[in-house]
Amino acid sequence: MAKGNASDMNDRKCIVTGQSGDAEALMRFVVGPNDQVVPDLKRNLPGRGCWVRAERTYIEQAVAKRLFARGLKQNVVVQDDLPELVDELLKKAALGSLGLARKAGMAIFGSTQVGKAVRAGKALAVLHSSSAAPDGVRKITQARRATVHLGGPKIESFTLFGTEEMDLAFGGGNVIHAAILDAGPGAATLKKLKALKLYRQIADEHDMPEGESFWDEEETDEE
Incomplete structure (x- = not known):
């Protein structure tokens, strides 16, 4: 199976807090079909990814503050219920x-x-x-x-x-x-x-x- 983008795998920094952390403490998101933000729980989906601290409150902040577009460096579609989906x-x-x-x-x-x-x-x-x-x-x-x-x-x-x-x-x-x-x-x-x-x-x-x-x-x- 294709692995995630090497650069973002090595630079794990939360797009909400700006802090780096271990993979277990962060959750990776990638751009899926139709530019939709997709959680990558196994950290192995291809393409550019971004990281958010793996707690619901930080996912909610990333959605509310529209931080995924900046983290993924492109326009993206983010479901309002992304925290519940995760x-x-x-x-x-x-x-x-x-x-x-x-x-x-x-x-x-x-x-x-x-x-x-x-x-x-x-x-x-x-x-x-x-x-x-x-x-x-x-x-x-x-x-x-x-x-x-x-x-x-x-x-x-x-x-x-x-x-x-x-x-x-x-x-x-x-x-x-x-x-x-x-x-x-x-x-x-x-x-x-x-x-x-x-x-x-x-x-x-x-x-x-x-x-x-x-x-x-x-x-x-x-x-």
């Missing part, structure tokens, strides 16, 4: 990757299975449906903290999808809690989840700040 593309990429990880045996669901994977240190990340009950989330969060306290890995948490979207990715009904396992397709899925979380600028309340331990949350006798 969100949808990132979401589809993440859900599709979850489905592939599940088929490869690298993603599981169900609170019991997820809890076991977390305690065994096999989970790379956990996912909670947006409709998950607080008690179920709390138990898995406690398991994550306990794992870190015992010297295991820090396990990331994501709340990005509704139950219907999780059901679609996992081919099951009523998927509330899920986990990505630490191997192969699981690592690729984690990368896509992080990209969506960064874009939406979600501060997950279940994330554990650096240095936080299992004992930072009071224990209860609740099952």
